[in-house]
Amino acid sequence: MNIVVCVKHVPDPEAPVTQFTVDSAGQKMVPAPAVVSVVSPFDENAIEAGLQLKEAHGGKVTVLSLGPLSSLEALKRGTRMGADDAVLVEGNDLPEPAPQTTAHILAKAIAKIGGYDLILCGRQAADWDQGQVGCGIAENLDLPYVSIVSKIETLEKALRIQCLTEDGYEVMEVSLPVVLTLTNEINQPRLTTVAGILRTTTMKIPVWSLQDIGVDPAAAVECGRLAELKNLRIPEVKVECQIVGGETPEEAALSLVNVLRSDKVI
Amino acid sequence: MQNSREVIIFAELFDGRLHSGVPELCSLARGLADQLSGVASAILIGTDVKGLASELISYGMDKVYAADDARLHNYQPEAYTAVIEQVCRSENPEVLLFGQTLRGRDLGPRLAFRLKTGIATDCVEFTIDSVSKKLVVTRPAYGAKALATLTFLSQPAVATLRSKAVSPAEKNEARTGQTIPIEVNIDFAKLRIKYIARVKQESEGPKLEDAKVIVSGGRGLGQAENFKLLEELAKILGGVVGASRGAVDNGWLPSTRQVGLTGTIVSPRLYFAIGISGATQHMAGCASSQYIVAINKDPEAPIFRRAHYGVVADYKPVVAAMIQCCTQ
Amino acid sequence: MMDEFELTDQQKAFQTLAREFAERHIKPIAAEIDRMEVKMGLPNFPWDMLREAHKIGLKTIAFPMEYGGMAADHLTQVIITDELAYVDATCAKTISQCWKQPQYIIHFGTKDQRDRFLGAMRDEPTYMMAGAITEPDYGSDNMLPYEEPEGGLKLSVKRKGDGYVLNGVKHFIALGGAASLYIVRGRTDKTVSVRKGTGRFLVPKDTPGFSVTAQHDKIGFRAYPNGQLAFEDVYVPKENLLGGKENYDMSGGPLAGWNELELAATAMGIARAAFEAALDYAKQRVQGGKTIIEHQAVAGLLADMYMDLQAGRSLVWQTARIFSSGRRDTKMSMASARFATKVVLKITTDALTIFGGMGVMKELPLEKYVRDTMIFTHLADGPARQVKAGNLLMRPE
Numbered sequence: 009m010n011i012v013v014c015v016k017h018v019p020d021p022e023a024p025v026t027q028f029t030v031d032s033a034g035q036k037m038v039p040a041p042a043v044v045s046v047v048s049p050f051d052e053n054a055i056e057a058g059l060q061l062k063e064a065h066g067g068k069v070t071v072l073s074l075g076p077l078s079s080l081e082a083l084k085r086g087t088r089m090g091a092d093d094a095v096l097v098e099g100n101d102l103p104e105p106a107p108q109t110t111a112h113i114l115a116k117a118i119a120k121i122g123g124y125d126l127i128l129c130g131r132q133a134a135d136w137d138q139g140q141v142g143c144g145i146a147e148n149l150d151l152p153y154v155s156i157v158s159k160i161e162t163l164e165k166a167l168r169i170q171c172l173t174e175d176g177y178e179v180m181e182v183s184l185p186v187v188l189t190l191t192n193e194i195n196q197p198r199l200t201t202v203a204g205i206l207r208t209t210t211m212k213i214p215v216w217s218l219q220d221i222g223v224d225p226a227a228a229v230e231c232g233r234l235a236e237l238k239n240l241r242i243p244e245v246k247v248e249c250q251i252v253g254g255e256t257p258e259e260a261a262l263s264l265v266n267v268l269r270s271d272k273v274i
Numbered sequence: 275m276q277n278s279r280e281v282i283i284f285a286e287l288f289d290g291r292l293h294s295g296v297p298e299l300c301s302l303a304r305g306l307a308d309q310l311s312g313v314a315s316a317i318l319i320g321t322d323v324k325g326l327a328s329e330l331i332s333y334g335m336d337k338v339y340a341a342d343d344a345r346l347h348n349y350q351p352e353a354y355t356a357v358i359e360q361v362c363r364s365e366n367p368e369v370l371l372f373g374q375t376l377r378g379r380d381l382g383p384r385l386a387f388r389l390k391t392g393i394a395t396d397c398v399e400f401t402i403d404s405v406s407k408k409l410v411v412t413r414p415a416y417g418a419k420a421l422a423t424l425t426f427l428s429q430p431a432v433a434t435l436r437s438k439a440v441s442p443a444e445k446n447e448a449r450t451g452q453t454i455p456i457e458v459n460i461d462f463a464k465l466r467i468k469y470i471a472r473v474k475q476e477s478e479g480p481k482l483e484d485a486k487v488i489v490s491g492g493r494g495l496g497q498a499e500n501f502k503l504l505e506e507l508a509k510i511l512g513g514v515v516g517a518s519r520g521a522v523d524n525g526w527l528p529s530t531r532q533v534g535l536t537g538t539i540v541s542p543r544l545y546f547a548i549g550i551s552g553a554t555q556h557m558a559g560c561a562s563s564q565y566i567v568a569i570n571k572d573p574e575a576p577i578f579r580r581a582h583y584g585v586v587a588d589y590k591p592v593v594a595a596m597i598q599c600c601t602q
Numbered sequence: 603m604m605d606e607f608e609l610t611d612q613q614k615a616f617q618t619l620a621r622e623f624a625e626r627h628i629k630p631i632a633a634e635i636d637r638m639e640v641k642m643g644l645p646n647f648p649w650d651m652l653r654e655a656h657k658i659g660l661k662t663i664a665f666p667m668e669y670g671g672m673a674a675d676h677l678t679q680v681i682i683t684d685e686l687a688y689v690d691a692t693c694a695k696t697i698s699q700c701w702k703q704p705q706y707i708i709h710f711g712t713k714d715q716r717d718r719f720l721g722a723m724r725d726e727p728t729y730m731m732a733g734a735i736t737e738p739d740y741g742s743d744n745m746l747p748y749e750e751p752e753g754g755l756k757l758s759v760k761r762k763g764d765g766y767v768l769n770g771v772k773h774f775i776a777l778g779g780a781a782s783l784y785i786v787r788g789r790t791d792k793t794v795s796v797r798k799g800t801g802r803f804l805v806p807k808d809t810p811g812f813s814v815t816a817q818h819d820k821i822g823f824r825a826y827p828n829g830q831l832a833f834e835d836v837y838v839p840k841e842n843l844l845g846g847k848e849n850y851d852m853s854g855g856p857l858a859g860w861n862e863l864e865l866a867a868t869a870m871g872i873a874r875a876a877f878e879a880a881l882d883y884a885k886q887r888v889q890g891g892k893t894i895i896e897h898q899a900v901a902g903l904l905a906d907m908y909m910d911l912q913a914g915r916s917l918v919w920q921t922a923r924i925f926s927s928g929r930r931d932t933k934m935s936m937a938s939a940r941f942a943t944k945v946v947l948k949i950t951t952d953a954l955t956i957f958g959g960m961g962v963m964k965e966l967p968l969e970k971y972v973r974d975t976m977i978f979t980h981l982a983d984g985p986a987r988q989v990k991a992g993n994l995l996m997r998p999e
Binding site for chain 2: 019021022023024025028030037107108111131132134135136137138139140142143144147152153154155156158168170171172173174175176177178179180181182183186191192193196231233234235236237238239240241242243245247248249250251252253256257258260261262264265267268273274
C-alpha cells in the first residue's frame, strides 16, 4: 500500500501565549525565537497510521509538506519515524496560504508523486485549527474523503473505518484510493528510531517549486481568495490565581472549600 | 447572480430529533437574515422529518427544505453533501451555516470546496458588514491563543458555529413558515462511501456541555481507577466528570468525556482541573468556565496561570478531604 | 534542556530520541522500580523498557553494522546516556551496559561466537550480557599493579576433555540475574600474575551448575541488578572459550577508558537533574518574605553548582569527542570519571541543602538522586581508581 501523509510544521502548540505577538500588519502570529516548531500533532497520528499500514501490508510511506525550507525538519521527523520518502514543496512566494491554496498545491504534488493508494492528513493543523485541507485535497483529486477517523481496518480492496460521533462512532467502508483525516484517538505516534535517524542523515529530500508541480502561484493564491483576514489579535488573558495552601494537603483542601464557599462559588 | 439574502442552516439530527445546537443556529440565522433583510431557512435531511420542520419554523425559520427519503436515514456524507449542494445551487444563499459538531466539521468543508466558496470553522462571532453586506466572523486560532476576524469575499459564506457561542432561539409555536420538499436526485449506486453502522458508547448523565459543574482529571491521576475519587466529588457538587486528552489517550475515559479544542468545549460555572497540566488544547476547551480550580502537585504547571483558585499538592488527599468536608 | 554544545543534526536527533524515550518509557516507572523490594526473580527489573529500547534500536546502537548496530561513536553514546540518566540512572546504566559488555565478544570473539552471541543480542529483545569479574577477594585488585601469582581471583578453571570446568563464586555482578550470557573471568595459568593468567568464558544463564544465589540490595541504583553467582562444576565447551584463547593480558582491553567515560556521563546526567530540581525549587519556595533564590546564600550556592555542572559536562563531552576521533585517552576518561563523581556528590548534597526538610522526604525525587550518587564513590572514584589514575600518568607517552 503506497501512502502519502501530508504534514505541517507549526510552532509548538504548547508554547504559552506570552511567547507570541501579532505582526504589525495584523496578519501573522510571530513566535519568540525560543519557540520550537514541531510536526502538527494530528499529523503525527497520520504518520503513525501510515507506518502501521505499511508494516502490515508492505508498500511505502511518503511524507509531504508545503512550506519554507525549515519545514524539512517536519519531514525529517517523519523519515526518522520510518517513512520511506519525503517531499517538500517550497512555497516561499506564498504568504500564509489559504486552505484552498494549500489543498490545490498539495493535490498537484500528490499527483506528481503518483502511484498512491491512500492519502492521510491530521484532522486539523495546530496553528490555524481550520480542518479544511484534507477535504480540499480530496476535492481537487476527485477522491472520496472521510474525516475524523479513529480506526482503520483493511479489507480486500477497501478500508473499513470508524469515525467519531458525539456518543461513539460510525462505521464506513470505502475503496482505495481515498483521503482520510485522522484524530488522536487512532494511535499513539511512535518515537523516532535509530535506523530512521541514520537513514535520514544521508537522505536527500527533494524540494519542489510550484513550477515543478505545474502550479501558477498567482492562480493558486486566487483560488484561495474567498475570505480575507481582517484582523488577528491576542486577547489578554488576565486570571489571578489564588493559591490556597496549608500545612498538609488536607488543610489546603479545607481552606479551599472555605474560600469557595465564602466567594459563593459553591 | 443576484444576492439572494438568504441564510441557510443545516439542521443536524441526533437520534431522530433536532441536535441540541440547532436552536442556537436558528437564532444566529434569524439575526443574520434580519441584518440582510432576507430569509432564514433550514435544510432537513432524513426520514419522517415533517414534524421537525414545524419545530424549526417555531425556532424562527421562514423556510425548511426537507429531503425526506429512506435512503438518507443514515449519514452518508456524499449524499448529504449533494442534497445541500442542490439546495444551495438553486437558492443561492448568502450564508450557509453548520454547527461546529463532528457532522458540521465534516460537511462544512465539503460544501465549501464543492461550491468553490470560503469557509471559516469554529466561529464565535458573526455580523453582516453594513456596507458590503458580506458575512464577517471571528474565530479562535492557534489553540485559542488568538482571535481572527475574517470577511467573506465569496458566496455563500460557509461557517460553523461554536457550541453555546450564541443563545438559542426561543420557540414560538405561532410562527408560520414554508416546508419545501426536496426531490432527491442522487445516483446512490455511484456513491463511493458505504455507511455500515453506528455504535453508541455513551456513559449516562448530563452532557459535558450542559453541565454546571465539571470535575476533570488528567494524566496526573496516574491510573483509570483514580477517576472514582473525582466521580465522588462530582456527585456531591452535582456535576459530571470530564477528562483531558492525556487521560483519554491513556484509555482511562472514553473520548466522549474529553474536554478540549477537539473534544467538547464547555462553559460550566465551576471547573475542576485535577492532575491536568493546562495544555493549550485543553484550556481552549475549558477557558470559558466561570471559575476554574486547579489541583496539581507541579507548581510550574501552566494551569496555574489560567485558574482562579489553585492548590499545589498531590490531588488524592486534597480531593478526599474535600469530599469529607462537603458531605458534612 | 542544555544545548550549549554544538551538535550535528544527527546527534541532535539522537538526543531528542533519548529524551523522548526516557519521557515515555522510563519516567513513568522510575520511582516505582526504585522502591520495589530487591529479590530473586527481579520483579523490579524494567523488562518492557528494555524491549522498547531494543525495538527502537537503542539497545544495540554501539554494535557493528553487520550485527544490527550503528557503531555509535562515544559522543553519541554520552549524549544518549546523559538524557536517559537525567530521568533515571538505573535504566540508563542497563542500556549502556548493553553497549559495553558485548565489546569483549566483538573484539576477542571468534566468528562463530560473534554470530551466535551478538546475533542473539540483536534478535532477542531482552538478551543482555554481564561481565562476571568481581569476587569476594578480587575487587580493586583489578586495578592495582600487582604482579605476584597469588592474586584474589579464585574462580578455578580445569581442563576437561575439549572444554573446561569452572568452580567458584562471583559477586556484585552488574545485571547478574537478568543477563542471558555471562562473560566469566577465571584463573587459567597460576604460574603468572592474575593479570596475565586469566581467561574469559562464555556461560549462558541456563548452563547446569551455574546459579544466581542472591540479589544485592543496595543504597542506590536499586533497580539495577547486582547479583551473586555460583559456579559448581560448570562445563564450558571449547566453542565458548572467548576467542579460543586461554590467557589474556587484562591490562587495557576493549573497555579501556570506556567504562570510566560511561560512568562519568551517567553521573553528569544525575547532576543535571539534581541541579535543575534545586533551581526550580529555589525559584518558588518562599521563606523570609521572598523566594529563596533571592537570598544571596542560596543564589551563590546555585551559581557554584551551575559552574561545577558545566565544568563536569564540558570535561565529559570533550573526552567523548576525543574518544570519537579514535583516540582512547584513558587519562582524560579517568579524570572525567573522578571529576564527575566529585561534581555529582557535591551537587546532590548542595541540592539537599537548598530543599531543606523537603529534600530528605521520599515523596520527592531528590533523595533518589542522592542515593544513586553514592554508588559512584567506589565505582568511579575511590582509592583504587586514584591509584590507577596516578599509574596512567606514569606510563610513557
